[in-house]
Amino acid sequence: MKLVLVWLAMFRDGTLLHQFDDEGQTREHRFQEVLDRQDMLRTFCLLNLQTGTVYHVDLEHGRIRVSRPCSRVTEPEAEVEGDPSRRYRLIYFRRVTQRMTGDRYIKCAEGSSTSNFLGFQYTAPDGSTVRRLLQITADDEVYLT
Amino acid sequence: MPATFEWAESNGAAETVTVPVANANFGNVDAPNLTTPNNRVVAGQNSYEKWLCGRFSGTYTAISNLKCWKSGGVLPANVSIKAAVNAPYSTPVSTPSAVATADIPTAEASALVPASPGASPSFSGYIAMQLQIGAAASPGAIPTQTYTLKYDEV
Numbered sequence: 321m322k323l324v325l326v327w328l329a330m331f332r333d334g335t336l337l338h339q340f341d342d343e344g345q346t347r348e349h350r351f352q353e354v355l356d357r358q359d360m361l362r363t364f365c366l367l368n369l370q371t372g373t374v375y376h377v378d379l380e381h382g383r384i385r386v387s388r389p390c391s392r393v394t395e396p397e398a399e400v401e402g403d404p405s406r407r408y409r410l411i412y413f414r415r416v417t418q419r420m421t422g423d424r425y426i427k428c429a430e431g432s433s434t435s436n437f438l439g440f441q442y443t444a445p446d447g448s449t450v451r452r453l454l455q456i457t458a459d460d461e462v463y464l465t
Numbered sequence: 466m467p468a469t470f471e472w473a474e475s476n477g478a479a480e481t482v483t484v485p486v487a488n489a490n491f492g493n494v495d496a497p498n499l500t501t502p503n504n505r506v507v508a509g510q511n512s513y514e515k516w517l518c519g520r521f522s523g524t525y526t527a528i529s530n531l532k533c534w535k536s537g538g539v540l541p542a543n544v545s546i547k548a549a550v551n552a553p554y555s556t557p558v559s560t561p562s563a564v565a566t567a568d569i570p571t572a573e574a575s576a577l578v579p580a581s582p583g584a585s586p587s588f589s590g591y592i593a594m595q596l597q598i599g600a601a602a603s604p605g606a607i608p609t610q611t612y613t614l615k616y617d618e619v
Contacts, residue, residue, distance in 0.1 A: 323467065351619045352526040413529075413617040418470060418519075419536070420489070420612050434467070437617075 324370050324458045325436050327412065329354045330363040351412070364410050366438055366456065373460050375438055379408045384439060384454060386462060402452075408440040411453055434458070437465070468525040468618050473588060475516040478556045484520050491515065491596035495557045508543075509600035514557040514565060516593050518579070519614060522586035530617040532576035533592055535569045537611030543599030544607060550577045551590035562595040569594065573615070581616075589616075 322345045329337040337354065341347040354361065366375040372389035382402020402408060418432045439453035455463040471485035474497040483497040491512035492504030506512045521528050533550065540546065547562055548569035555564065570576050580590030592614075 348524050350524060350526050355526070413619045414467060415530075415615065415617050416467070416470070418614045418616075420472075432470070 322369075325366050325368055325456065327351070327354075328365045328367060329357075329361060330365070331357060331360045332362045333360065354410070358410060361410060364412065364438075366412075366436060368458070368460055370458075371460050375454065375456060375462075377410060377412075377438060377440055379410060379440060380404060382406060382408045382440060382442065382452075384452060386454075388460075402440075402442065406442045408442050411437065411439045411441055411451065413437050439465075467523070468521045468528060468585065469523040471520045471522075473518050473520045475518075475554055475591070476557060480554055486517075489515050489517055489594075491594075493559065495559075506596055506598055508598050508602045508604065510598060511559050511561060512596040513559045514562050514593055514595045516554055516557060516591050518591050519582070519589040519616075520586065521582045521589070521618075525585055526619045527581075528589075528616055528618050529581050530615075531579040531581055531589055532573060532613075532615045533570075533579055534573055534576035534613055535571050535610060536573075536613040538609050540610070541603060541605075541607060543602035545597050545599075546594060546610075547597055548577060548592065548594045550579045550592050552593055554591060561597065562593065565593045565595045569612075573613075576615075579614075 326339045337349055339349055361379055363379065364377045374387045376385040381404045415435045415437060416432060436456045437453055438456060439451060441449055441451040444450050453465045455465050472489065473482055473484040474486045474489060475482050476495050476497060486497045488498060490499035491506060492499040493506055494504055495513040546569045547565040547567060549565045549567065552564045579592055582589050
């Protein structure tokens with residue numbers, strides 16, 4: 321089954337790294353390749369292949385934008401826009417919930433669901449870690465966490 | 466692609482691992498994929514322990530932050546499900562478990578935390594469970610229970 325939300329990394333030297341090299345999603349790059357070049361990472365995007373929505377994390381300026389097709393609205397940049405002098409570190413992971421049900425017994429693999437978490441964190445002047453994070457579903461539901 | 470997840474069950478003294486398992490039915494024998502209404506656990510007895518874990522394979526960088534809890538369903542009076550995680554495997558028993566001694570958590574905030582798997586393919590820490598039925602339990606079916614395993618992957 322093909323992924324609906326796929327990532328794209330843009331680096332400061334202008335190079336791009338797509339999660340998949342082909343539309344059939346048969347040739348995949350590991351996220352570790354992004355982590356290995358995190359100091360060079362400029363922008364990280366999640367693309368919804370079904371709806372065309374793009375979620376951008378600008379790690380140079382501490383911004384998150386959501387670009388929807390046929391819309392000029394970008395959100396929720398105002399809530400998360402940061403200071404360009406800070407160093408922003410990418411946060412990205414998929415949270416998977418596996419469920420099983422039963423009565424006298426337990427059935428396995430009853431169902432599962434996945435949310436994507438995307439954003440950044442930085443170290444504040446007082447030493448605390450500040451996180452700005454979106455929770456994104458495959459249906460383009462977005463929650464600022 | 467996302468990591469491929471499969472439930473696995475270990476049985477026997479020599480630890481035979483079955484992957485995947487179609488169910489994890491509690492019963493009066495130590496075997497995977499038990500069917501009902503066979504293998505019933507009657508009042509006053511315990512099921513054999515179930516030693517489950519998650520098998521993760523495919524393309525992933527890391528699996529972390531595992532949580533396991535019972536997220537739905539009410540158990541009848543005098544019926545309990547005991548659980549524990551990350552103990553080293555031991556032959557499943559139907560005597561009161563020395564491993565799964567605490568009631569399985571019923572909220573994410575108090576969830577059990579299985580150990581994360583290593584590089585693909587790999588297994589999570591064990592989730593040991595046992596159904597314990599008191600002598601005073603009423604006969605009949607147990608209402609539907611829902612169990613949840615949550616994890617983060619990149």
